[in-house]
Amino acid sequence: xxxxxxxxFEKKFEEILEDExxxxxxxxxxxxxxxxxxxxxxxxxxxxKQKLExxxxxxxxxxxxxxxxxxETEENLAKTKExxxxxxxxxxxxxxxxxxxxxxxxxxxxxxxxxxxxxxxTFIVELMKNExxxxxxxxxxxxxxxxxxxxxxxxxxxxxxxxMDVRKISNLGISFDKILVDAPCSGSGTFISSYRVxxxxxxxxxxxxxxxxxxxxKACSKVLKPNGILVYSTCSLDPEENEMxxxxxVKKLGFIPEYFEVKGLKYRIGLESxxxxxxxxxxYSIRFYPFENQTEGFFVCKLRKQG
Amino acid sequence: MQVEKAxxxxxxxxxxxxxxxxxxxxxxxxxxxxxxxxxxIFLASKSLNENLSKSASYFGLCFxxxxxxxxxxxxxxxxxxxxxxxxxxxxILDDENIFRFMEGLDSKAFNLVNCEDRNFVIIKNDExxxxxxxxxxxxxxxxxxxxxRIIKSMKKI
Numbered sequence: 001x002x003x004x005x006x007x008x009f010e011k012k013f014e015e016i017l018e019d020e021x022x023x024x025x026x027x028x029x030x031x032x033x034x035x036x037x038x039x040x041x042x043x044x045x046x047x048x049k050q051k052l053e054x055x056x057x058x059x060x061x062x063x064x065x066x067x068x069x070x071x072e073t074e075e076n077l078a079k080t081k082e083x084x085x086x087x088x089x090x091x092x093x094x095x096x097x098x099x100x101x102x103x104x105x106x107x108x109x110x111x112x113x114x115x116x117x118x119x120x121x122t123f124i125v126e127l128m129k130n131e132x133x134x135x136x137x138x139x140x141x142x143x144x145x146x147x148x149x150x151x152x153x154x155x156x157x158x159x160x161x162x163x164m165d166v167r168k169i170s171n172l173g174i175s176f177d178k179i180l181v182d183a184p185c186s187g188s189g190t191f192i193s194s195y196r197v198x199x200x201x202x203x204x205x206x207x208x209x210x211x212x213x214x215x216x217x218k219a220c221s222k223v224l225k226p227n228g229i230l231v232y233s234t235c236s237l238d239p240e241e242n243e244m245x246x247x248x249x250v251k252k253l254g255f256i257p258e259y260f261e262v263k264g265l266k267y268r269i270g271l272e273s274x275x276x277x278x279x280x281x282x283x284y285s286i287r288f289y290p291f292e293n294q295t296e297g298f299f300v301c302k303l304r305k306q307g
Numbered sequence: 308m309q310v311e312k313a314x315x316x317x318x319x320x321x322x323x324x325x326x327x328x329x330x331x332x333x334x335x336x337x338x339x340x341x342x343x344x345x346x347x348i349f350l351a352s353k354s355l356n357e358n359l360s361k362s363a364s365y366f367g368l369c370f371x372x373x374x375x376x377x378x379x380x381x382x383x384x385x386x387x388x389x390x391x392x393x394x395x396x397x398x399i400l401d402d403e404n405i406f407r408f409m410e411g412l413d414s415k416a417f418n419l420v421n422c423e424d425r426n427f428v429i430i431k432n433d434e435x436x437x438x439x440x441x442x443x444x445x446x447x448x449x450x451x452x453x454x455x456r457i458i459k460s461m462k463k464i
Contacts, residue, residue: 042387079457084409085383085435107354133354136365148365149454155384157338158352161365174356 003028003195008203009188013237016271023291027192033070033294034077035093037119040067041126041155043087051082063264065096086153091119092193094288094295098182098233099123101260101302106131108177113166113220116143118150120182125156134159135174137166167219178229179220183213185234185241189297192290210240214248221253227307230255233300237289239274242299243282246270250281255303257284266292270299310341310349310360310367321348324377329429330394330421341366346373348385371439380427380450383438390429390436395421398428398440398447405432408440409457411449 005013005025014021038045045067049059058072070093077083077090099120104110104127115121115136124134136151136159138144144163151159162172186206187197217232224230232249234241249255270282285301313321318340325333338350341360351367360366370385381389390397398416400408407414408430422428422442430437430447440447 081405081409081432081435081437084455084457085387085437131352131354133352133356135359144364151365152369152382152384153455155368155387156365157350157368158354159365160355160359160363160367162359162362163364172359 006198006201009198009201012203016237016239016274017289020289020291024289027290028195030192030294032092032094032192032290032296034072034090035062035068035070035295036077036088036090037065037096037123038067038069038088039086039122039126039154041130042085048082048087051087055080062093062096064093064262065100065264068093068096086155089119089122089150089154092190092296094189094235094293094298095119095182096123097262097265097298098180098231098300099127100262101233101300102178102180102229102231104128104178109133109174110135111169111176111179111220111223112136113169113179113181113216114138114184115147115161116140117146120180121147121159122150122154122156124180125151125154125159128158130156130158132158135172135176136161137164137169139163139165167215169219170222172223175223175225176228177225178231179224180231180233181213181216181220182233183209183216183241185209185213185236186238187235188237189235189290189299192294192296206236206238206240209236210244213241213245217245217249218253221249221255221305224305226305228305229258230303230305231300232303233298235296235298237287237297237299239271239277239279242287243270243274243279243285244277246281246285246301246303247279249301249303254306256306257281258302258304259284260286260302262286270301308343308364308366310343310363312357312360313340313342313348317342321373321379324373324379325389327377328379328426329389329396331389331392333389333392338367347371348373348379374427378427380441381429381439383436383451383455386429386436386438390431393429396423396426396428396442397431398422398442399431400447402432405430405437406457408437408447408449409451411451411453411456413446413448414440415446
């Protein structure tokens with residue numbers, strides 16, 4: 001069966017990417033590089049590398065995070081002793097980026113607003129060195145179960161999982177130093193992993209999600225401490241879910257956007273315009289496509305709450 | 308999951324049970340310790356907000372479960388916390404048997420270190436600790452939860 005983009009998708013991204021669109025199309029026929037993140041709470045990078053190489057794995061360090069590897073092996077990554085032991089976590093290398101931008105530190109109070117199944121949550125725990133206080137929220141019971149399972153496996157003692165709609169997060173009465181809003185999205189950047197996401201993609205869905213994302217940003221802005229950092233990310237490539245929400249966060253919620261760099265990652269700054277809309281603050285955001293790093297596509301921006 | 312904070316005397320009791328069963332000391336006072344109704348023990352960093360313990364789906368790391376007769380069944384993470392210092396009730400498994408253990412099947416140790424029959428033993432392979440199992444007449448019953456099992460082969464011993 002020939003795999004194609006839905007018509008509306010093709011039209012939209014031809015307009016956005018122009019000459020580069022064929023590169024995006026080519027990603028329909030490749031898979032992302034397999035990636036694992038070392039759980040440094042349980043094992044050192046060197047020790048894990050030694051164990052996996054002994055099993056014949058080829059490992060290449062991810063250029064934007066030293067404790068993650070791209071992996072080549074015939075073995076099923078989820079059926080090894082080391083995986084059972086929680087020595088590594090399997091994830092797309094792109095999803096490391098929002099957490100690297102968040103830059104969690106031990107002893108901070110952090111909220112992971114849309115946490116399940118936990119690839120970013122467990123990474124936050126690791127960078128906090130299991131110190132401080134992390135609240136991870138999600139709404140779906142099945143996903144909460146997966147999130148809790150993954151936190152146990154990583155060895156998290158500093159994390160609490162709460163099943164709740166983050167739009168009601170102020171009910172907890174807690175304020176945070178940092179918040180990650182890796183928002184529910186259309187997932188249009190993840191078609192490299194599974195083109196099934198495209199079956200659910202439509203401009204209507206994107207617009208609906210964009211409204212939800214704004215509500216999440218608004219709710220989280222209320223529980224962030226003055227001068228606190230909020231990182232907003234999606235695995236969508238659609239400007240309605242990305243640059244438009246950045247504009248909303250700055251203009252309507254009063255956030256101050258901040259520049260950041262992710263060394264070793266190929267990316268570009270956010271779109272300057274889309275259709276007739278110009279984006280004033282997109283230079284404070286990054287987006288990368290599946291063809292740039294052979295990972296899923298992502299959008300990330302960093303916002304500071306006024307003091 | 309509804310957990311309740313353990314009293315200091317309960318924490319000391321767990322420390323004694325660990326020492327009795329696994330021959331090593333553990334300082335649980337660096338954590339806040341919680342129990343649920345199933346007698347599972349959770350280790351939480353002191354920085355966690357206790358008010359959330361009633362409503363959380365995950366509240367600290369599950370260390371193990373208290374069993375009748377002052378015994379304790381360790382989770383994989385519990386065994387990793389105390390494994391290096393343990394001197395009793397350790398079962399060393401070869402590669403074939405460790406995969407059986409991870410599959411949730413009965414396995415056989417090639418070396419038993421100070422083990423008592425019908426007690427929980429720490430499962431070790433190479434230098435790694437995989438959890439605990441119940442030793443019963445030289446066989447080890449796996450305690451690996453369904454969600455964590457790794458199905459690799461179905462070989463019979």
